[in-house]
Amino acid sequence: MAANGTGLPMARKPLAKIVTEDKQGNGMCHDDSAKGIKAQTIDELHSLQKKRSAPTTPLEGNQGAFASLPDDERRRQQLQSISASLASLTRGAGPKVVRGDPAAKSSQAVEHVAHRHHHHVEAPTISVSDDSSLKFTHVLYNLSPAGALATLSGAKTGRSPRDKRVVMDDTTQNELWWGRGSPNIEMDEHTFLVNRERAVDYLNSLDKVFVNDQFLNWDPQNRIKVRIVSARAYHSLFMHNMCIRPTDEELENFGTPDFTIYNAGQFPCNRYTHYMTSSTSTDLNLARKEMVILGTQYAGEMKKGLFSVMHYLMPKRQILSLHSGCNMGIDGDVALFFGLSGTGKTTLSTDHNRYLIGDDEHCWSDYGVSNIEGGCYAKCIDLSREKEPDIWNAIKFGTVLENVVFDEHTREVEYGDKSVTENTRAAYPIEYIPNAKLPCIGPHPKNVILLACDAFGVLPPVSKLNLAQTMYHFISGYTALVAGTEDGIKEPTATFSACFGAAFIMLHPTKYAAMLAEKMQKHGATGWLVNTGWSGGSYGSGNRIKLAYTRRIIDAIHSGSLLNATYEKTDVFGLEIPTEIEGVPSEILRPENTWGDKKAYKNTLLKLGGLFKNNFETFTNYKIGKDTMLTQEILAAGPNF
Numbered sequence: 001m002a003a004n005g006t007g008l009p010m011a012r013k014p015l016a017k018i019v020t021e022d023k024q025g026n027g028m029c030h031d032d033s034a035k036g037i038k039a040q041t042i043d044e045l046h047s048l049q050k051k052r053s054a055p056t057t058p059l060e061g062n063q064g065a066f067a068s069l070p071d072d073e074r075r076r077q078q079l080q081s082i083s084a085s086l087a088s089l090t091r092g093a094g095p096k097v098v099r100g101d102p103a104a105k106s107s108q109a110v111e112h113v114a115h116r117h118h119h120h121v122e123a124p125t126i127s128v129s130d131d132s133s134l135k136f137t138h139v140l141y142n143l144s145p146a147g148a149l150a151t152l153s154g155a156k157t158g159r160s161p162r163d164k165r166v167v168m169d170d171t172t173q174n175e176l177w178w179g180r181g182s183p184n185i186e187m188d189e190h191t192f193l194v195n196r197e198r199a200v201d202y203l204n205s206l207d208k209v210f211v212n213d214q215f216l217n218w219d220p221q222n223r224i225k226v227r228i229v230s231a232r233a234y235h236s237l238f239m240h241n242m243c244i245r246p247t248d249e250e251l252e253n254f255g256t257p258d259f260t261i262y263n264a265g266q267f268p269c270n271r272y273t274h275y276m277t278s279s280t281s282t283d284l285n286l287a288r289k290e291m292v293i294l295g296t297q298y299a300g301e302m303k304k305g306l307f308s309v310m311h312y313l314m315p316k317r318q319i320l321s322l323h324s325g326c327n328m329g330i331d332g333d334v335a336l337f338f339g340l341s342g343t344g345k346t347t348l349s350t351d352h353n354r355y356l357i358g359d360d361e362h363c364w365s366d367y368g369v370s371n372i373e374g375g376c377y378a379k380c381i382d383l384s385r386e387k388e389p390d391i392w393n394a395i396k397f398g399t400v401l402e403n404v405v406f407d408e409h410t411r412e413v414e415y416g417d418k419s420v421t422e423n424t425r426a427a428y429p430i431e432y433i434p435n436a437k438l439p440c441i442g443p444h445p446k447n448v449i450l451l452a453c454d455a456f457g458v459l460p461p462v463s464k465l466n467l468a469q470t471m472y473h474f475i476s477g478y479t480a481l482v483a484g485t486e487d488g489i490k491e492p493t494a495t496f497s498a499c500f501g502a503a504f505i506m507l508h509p510t511k512y513a514a515m516l517a518e519k520m521q522k523h524g525a526t527g528w529l530v531n532t533g534w535s536g537g538s539y540g541s542g543n544r545i546k547l548a549y550t551r552r553i554i555d556a557i558h559s560g561s562l563l564n565a566t567y568e569k570t571d572v573f574g575l576e577i578p579t580e581i582e583g584v585p586s587e588i589l590r591p592e593n594t595w596g597d598k599k600a601y602k603n604t605l606l607k608l609g610g611l612f613k614n615n616f617e618t619f620t621n622y623k624i625g626k627d628t629m630l631t632q633e634i635l636a637a638g639p640n641f
């Protein structure tokens with residue numbers, strides 16, 4: 001393998017050159033779940049997903065056999081560990097767990113284990129005091145995929161940030177960001193245990209549960225072991241794809257997980273429980289290293305729950321956690337893509353001419369960047385083979401398709417169909433992208449690209465930022481999408497989400513911003529602001545900037561050619577915009593040129609500038625890093641009028 005000057009092995013597959021051509025939150029957190037689904041019953045929901053047609057191919061069962069697992073003492077210990085995870089905290093004994101599917105009689109064999117707290121159990125000789133200890137819980141452990149799966153997440157088709165709770169204890173009270181604007185809504189330890197017990201009891205009442213033991217973070221020194229206990233094959237396959245998959249040897253030596261998720265998604269929380277404001281609750285307990293999910297089956301909760309945990313653990317080790325995509329050129333130049341949901345992290349980091357390090361969650365340490373995940377989670381509304389060939393081709397055996405509509409006989413997916421939700425998704429292992437960089441690590445970033453989907457249509461398609469501007473826009477975390485496009489034209493609404501991921505950060509935004517500033521400065525990275533949203537007018541009169549043009553802009557950033565372009569400064573935001581980019585019509589580079597109504601342009605620009613100013617007011621009293629100068633510069637780097 002070539003060393004290519006990065007000290008890292010190159011991706012295994014050569015790069016083939018090709019010609020390429022809402023959700024709206026309130027306040028700081030974006031909420032994909034705000035809109036309800038259009039079904040009253042589960043059957044109705046299923047009928048939404050399947051388009052009726054005449055059968056052209058015979059229906060075949062796609063329930064492939066589960067991989068059979070090897071036998072021995074290690075497995076007994078694994079079962080014991082799983083029983084320990086599933087143990088009720090009030091009954092002292094864990095459930096009797098047995099490996100395999102209860103439906104497959106042969107696997108019902110004798111291998112079962114019960115767990116008692118702090119004791120080694122030789123045989124299940126617990127005195128029976130309740131009915132739950134009379135039954136076995138069948139465990140389906142680290143199964144391999146049995147096919148492509150198109151599934152429904154039920155009533156929730158996005159995350160539920162208002163139902164997120166974090167245990168406040170003596171430690172987290174001081175360490176975490178609480179209060180206005182923060183995504184961390186408090187709960188106490190006792191209430192957490194009430195919800196944990198509810199989830200564990202539910203899971204133990206089932207015939208079978210799925211257990212995934214996997215890793216987070218490709219940086220071997222900072223790898224985290226996670227266990228996910230879930231009730232649906234969908235959730236297990238999703239996490240199989242999204243977390244890093246252990247090798248057989250790694251699984252043998254897995255031991256105790258560093259963090260455990262209890263996903264009892266189909267079972268609601270109890271609204272009479274303190275702190276509960278709906279039937280959905282996602283609860284983080286950093287001291288116990290556990291997360292509980294009740295009342296939502298949206299799989300993104302698991303992914304983003306673990307991301308929150310990384311946003312707590314990594315900064316403690318001076319490692320910056322990032323809601324960003326990341327890719328690397330053949331010369332080892334790394335780019336980060338920050339942006340809120342739907343702004344293009346996955347689309348633009350998945351680039352046929354570059355190596356994909358990851359599409360959504362990364363760490364930046366003293367040694368470079370590493371992906372946290374082992375898979376990608378792409379939006380697939382209106383997905384097309386021409387515009388996004390790599391994502392299109394990644395949807396195959398093993399991929400989970402969430403909430404898409406398909407033809408019930410041909411099983412062809414209709415990517416344009418929004419019947420279930422606009423937030424349709426595909427989750428696939430990263431190696432399904434031909435140019436995935438394995439292992440998913442790279443050197444220090446050269447370019448930091450901030451993506452905004454500006455539905456007001458006033459931000460330039462690209463601007464070069466100085467460090468203070470980069471920090472200003474990183475802390476602002478702006479995007480504007482248009483929710484509910486069906487019932488006619490709607491006003492765009494601005495969303496500001498600090499660090500382009502306020503829903504997942506655990507510490508105050510300025511902590512992450514200071515780390516980013518320090519790293520960018522130290523490693524000489526250049527910041528860019530790229531508008532992947534509207535041009536020629538706001539949503540309703542203008543159009544979304546063509547993906548092909550955005551790709552040319554990104555190409556010019558990667559190649560370094562944009563660094564040497566001629567620039568002019570814009571009014572209000574004071575952004576440096578290039579006058580020319582190869583492959584992009586020059587007139588679109590200055591938004592003002594593209595608007596027919598110049599007065600409307602100016603008014604809209606001032607309106608957006610005002611929204612930025614208002615949003616930033618909460619940060620004006622904070623110092624960013626040790627450098628008082630930088631704080632002053634950041635405050636001055638916003639819109640000026």
Ligand SMILES: Nc1ncnc2c1ncn2[C@@H]1O[C@H](COP(=O)(O)OP(=O)(O)OP(=O)(O)O)[C@@H](O)[C@H]1O
Nearest residue numbers: 340341342343344345346347379532545546547550
């Ligand atoms: N000019 C453009 N640039 C980028 N994406 C565009 C553009 N025009 C349309 N799109 C579409 O916008 C969507 C961008 O979604 P993408 O999956 O990349 O979001 P994301 O930033 O990864 O969000 P999330 O964090 O929710 O995964 C895609 O469906 C893409 O096809």
Ligand SMILES: O=C([O-])CC(=O)C(=O)O
Nearest residue numbers: 158159300304340341360
């Ligand atoms: O987490 C999700 O549901 C999807 C996602 O990547 C985001 O919103 O940033």
Ligand SMILES: [Ca+2]
Nearest residue numbers: 345346360377
């Ligand atoms: Ca994404």
Ligand SMILES: [Mn+2]
Nearest residue numbers: 323340341360
């Ligand atoms: Mn994301």
